[in-house]
Structures are given as structure tokens and as C-alpha cells.
Amino acid sequence: MSTTGQDLTEQASALLSLDRVDEAKELLARRLAQDPEDVRAWAKLARCHLRVKEYDKVVEATGAALAIDPEYVDALIVRTYGMRRTTRPDESLAAAQEAVRLAPLMWQSHVALAEALGAWQPRWPEVLEAAQEAVRLGPEETAAYYALWKASLLNGRGDITALAVRETLRIDPTDAWALQEHADRQARAPGVRPKKQAEVYASALAADPASDRMRMGLDRAVFQMLRGTRWLAVLSLVLAGGAIDLFPSDGDGPGLPLPLGTRLYALALIGVIWAFGAWRRYRKLRAGVRLSVRSLVRRMFWARLVLAQAVLGTLCAVAIVAVPWTDRGVPQVVFWVGLGPTLLTIWFDRPRTR
Template identity: 60%
Template sequence: MTALTHPLVEQADALIQLDRYDEARTLLGRRLAQDPADVDAWVRLAHCHLTAREFEEALTATGEALALAPETYEAHYIRTYALRRTGRPDEALAEAHETIRLDPQRWKGYAALSEALGAWQPRWPEALEPARTAVRLAPDSASAHYALWKAGLINGRSDVVRQAVADVLRIDPHDAWALNERASQAGWEASDPPLRGAGAKLPAAADAYATALAADPQDSGLRRDLDKAVFRMLRGTRWLAVLCLLMAAVAGRLFPTGDAPTALPAPLGIRLYALALMAAVWGFGAWRRYRKMRSGVRLSLWALVRQFGWARLILAQAAWVTLTAVVIVAVPWSERLVPQVLFWVALVPTLLTAWFERAAMRS
């Protein structure tokens, strides 16, 4: 804005900085009714339209601004994005080059050029260099790094994408978009087939979603993703219980393969050792992890258990299977029939439920 900017335009600009675009548009409409030749008002109105994805209206507003002042930098910049979104890539490219010509030292023109080049798949690799130039000219601008993120994304450059998100968070650790993107990356890694290391990555994904949700509590997509990550973590507790059941079967000698080594009852030392291992499995696999969760993840976990039937069933099965394992190990059985029945009654329904649950989740 110039020193002669009208007070209504200044107020509208302040509202734009607060993302209150509808109020800003009202003020700008009042100003343009007073003076249709106010270039600043047209440019800011175009910005409001662009943010609202009203691309034709943005083109109209920038057209009015450029008719009054053909070398208005911001108007060419906004017009590049509006033309790109209305399927006019050649014109968008020309506007981006004009923006750079007007001021080669400003990063916005290079970000606009990167955006325009993204309209043609064969030219996607070319979008990286102007985006890098934008970052080089404005290393502390989150928007410049966002432009590089987009260029990296369309080119499949995960390294560029990750670095761009990290740089935005360096500039603003509470940036909602960057936190959301980091959470999405963590969630993608945690669900990457064939789930390599998913058990270790899921808590990080849940923590990232909770952090992003704290920055943007109204984002229903983040809430849904957090619930999904927490649900998958809850499903993992059932497999801890199954592991305990298998250890109990071995320690309790439920399935004999010889004479002396499988004689009943199993020695007390072996049974106590098995109980200690079960405690370690739950201690390190669930309780320790739960204690390290941020409060948002813990609240989501208990909300999921209260509201979702599958979550309650998983928790109940994990408790039942673990209790069965403890009974099999703790009791000095002199015959195998009863502990074997307990073993299969605990194991088979759990496996069947897991299979039906997976099918239900896919549908």
C-alpha cells in the first residue's frame, strides 16, 4: 500500500491479515462505490476473491486494477493464479513472466511462475527452479516454502516436500497447514504397506495429528485422521494379548511333543518367568507408550472407546485374552484338556473378529 491508501482499504487489509475475508470484501465494496479508480481496493478485492476460489471474480478485479495501472505488481501476481485455476495456462505463464519483469528481486513472481509451470505435466520439472529461487529470495517467508512444497509434490520429490514443511515449521511452529501436512506424512508412513515399522510410527502419527488439531481445532479431517491412528493403535493391543496367550501355551506345555519336557504341571519357575514376560510385553508395548502420549491422543482414545463399538470390543478381547493367558500359566494344571479349551476359546474368536473387523473397516 502507498502512503495515500484510503482508511477503508487499510482496514480491509488488516482484516485480510486476520483471514476475515468477507468483512474485508464488504469494506472494499464500500470504498469502490465511493471511488471506482482505487487500484489498491481492486487488488485487495481480487485477493479476497482468489482466497474464496472465486477465480472469475478475481480476474475481473485484477482486470480493473490493471486497466487503471498496467504495471501493478500484485495484480499480475494474483492474476497468474486465477488464470491457472480457470484453465488458461498460457496466459498464466505470461502473467508470471510479467510479474518477474516488473520486479526481479521479489519472490512472489517466481512462486507464480512455478505455479504456472505446474499446469503442464511435461514441464513439471521446470517448476522446481523458480520455486527454489523464491525461497532463496525470501527464506523466512512461509508462502515461498509452500510454493516449493507444491513443486516438490507434483514432481514426486519427497525430500523437497519434507524440507519445505520443516522450514515452514521453523518459521512458525504453530502453522496449521504445516502441522497438518507433517501429520499427514506421519500417517502415510504409519500406513505404508506392508506396514513396515507401523507399530513404531503410529504413535508419532497420532501425536502429529493431535498437534495439528490443537492448532486448528475445527478441522474435521484432522479429527478423523487422529481417530483412525488411535484406533489402529488400539487394535495393536489385541496382538499384545495374543502374544501373551502364545507364551502361556508354551510355558504351560499345552501342546506336548515328548515325555519329560512336557510333563504337567509345568515347573513354577517357568510359569513365573512367563508371567514376567507378559508384564514386560504390556508394560513396554502399551502402558509405557500410553504414558508418553500427549493429552489430546489419550482423550481421543477414551472418546473412541466410549463411542465406537469396535473399539470397546477390541479392548474387551485384549483383556479377556490376557486374563486367559494368566490363568493358563498361574494354575498348575495336571491335565491339558481344560487349558487347551481355554486357549482355543480365547484365540479363535479373537482372530475371527480381527478378520471381520478388517473387512468392515474396508467397506
């Protein structure tokens, strides 16, 4: 291979590592135009196609590489994934087994074998064995732990799943899938409140801003927090109704209008409910979560509706205790205007939290 050819292939490898797949393809096409027998360039081209899920082209490129050198291990490894994704499990397994035979001490061979074996449920225990062997051979390779994570999911081994995530984050604290799994595990732990869930997802999103999965998790947690504000409005309405005894059991409550001191005291209690229930909580949120609250309100109709109902319910509660009513008829209507739609949508919008 000429020096120019080596340079083109090396440059393509560097571009592929930066996810600049199209540029890598162009360089490899130039290299193969110079030397169609360059098996390494064919294998790199196959990896480019694999990165963008062009699985038929993966099979074609690895076929060209193996026609030149039937024992080129990297081509066999990549071919395993191409065959697996084009629903040719027998050929995928054959390629992986040949890679292991030729390079038994290469952790990538065992990762490929674990991938191929996953096509048959009765062989899932073998998937875990292959992944564990990959980790043994590559204890500092995040891809080996990713294979172990997938294998442990197939076999229902939660302890190994957690181990794979921990070890991956030890090696690379910014690894995308491990951050996602760690965040999901923390957020789904029993007793974790929406505020904590939002902070967990915000931390993961800061490390991997492009993660749609973390963005969805953060949006879900923020929406659950916003839903909670309506319960503060409901509590304010109940307190206001109790202050003037809107629905007296004996048909006759305390005389109206209420004294100014009583009304001011009820208003102060409503203020305390919101101070401890919302203002204090939201004031202490990390900046990323606060920004997400504003973003979700702009993007999501149901988030805007939730806030509108919380505001409406609270304003109704304030109106009930602030105005010196002389009759209970009007404040009763105000009470149901604030409470009825809110309770209905609390039940109706529950699916939006999923």
C-alpha cells in the same frame, strides 16, 4: 483516494489477514460503492474471493482492476490463480509473465509464474526455477518456500522438499503446512513405531489444532497402538494354554488340576506381559495422545472392538489358568473363544489403519 476510502481498504486487508473474509468483503463493497475506480480495492476483493475459492469471481474482480490499470501487478498475480483454477492455463501464464515483466524483483511475481507453469508437465523444470528465484528474492517469506515445496514435489526433488519445510519452520515454527509435512516425514521414517508416530502428530496438532490431516494421522497411529494390545491377549492365551498343556501331543498331559503355585506363577506371567506391553507404554504417553486414545474409543467402533477383544482374550487366559480344571475340554473351548475371533479380526481390520 479519500482518507475514508484508504481506511476501509486497510481495514479490509487487516480482516483478510485474520481470515474474516465476509467482513472484509463488506468493507470493500462499501469502498467500491464510493469509488468504483479504486483498483486496489478491486484487487483486495479478488484476494477475498481467492481465499474462499470463488475463482470465477476472482477473474471478474481482477478483470475490473486491470480495466482501470492494466499494469497493476497485484491484480495480475491474483488473476494468475483465478485463471489457473478455472482451467484457463494460457491466460494464467500470460498474467504471470506480465507480472514478472512489470515487477521482476518481486518474489510474489515469480511464485505466480511457478503456479502458472505447473499446468504443463514438460515445463515443470521451469516451475522449480521460478520458485527458486522467488526464494532468492524473498528468503524470509514462507509463501516462497511453499512454492518451492510444490515445485520440488513436481520434479521429484526430495532434498529441496525437505529444505523448504526446514526453512519454513525456521521462519515460522507454527506454519500449518510445514508442520504437517514435517510430522508426516517423521512418522513415515523407517522403523518408527505407532507410539512415536502418535507423539509426532500430537505435537503437530498442538501447534495447529484445526488440522484435519494431523487429526487423521494421530487417529491412525493411536488405532495401530490399540491393535497391538490384542497381540498381548494372544500371547497371554498361548502362555495359559502352554501352562496346562491344553493340546498334549501324546493325548495325555500333566494331571489336572494344576497345583496352586503353578497357576499363580502363570497368572503372574500374564500380569508381566501386560505390565511391560501396555501399562508401562500407555502410562508414559504424553497427555495429548492419552486423550486421543479415549476420544478414538468413543468415536470409532473398531477401536472399541479392538479393546473388547483384548479384554476378552486376556480374561479367557486368566480363566484357563486360574480355575482348577479337572478336564481339558472346557478350557480348550475357552481358549478358542478368546483366540479365534481375535486372529480373524486382526487380519480383517488391517485396512482400517490406512
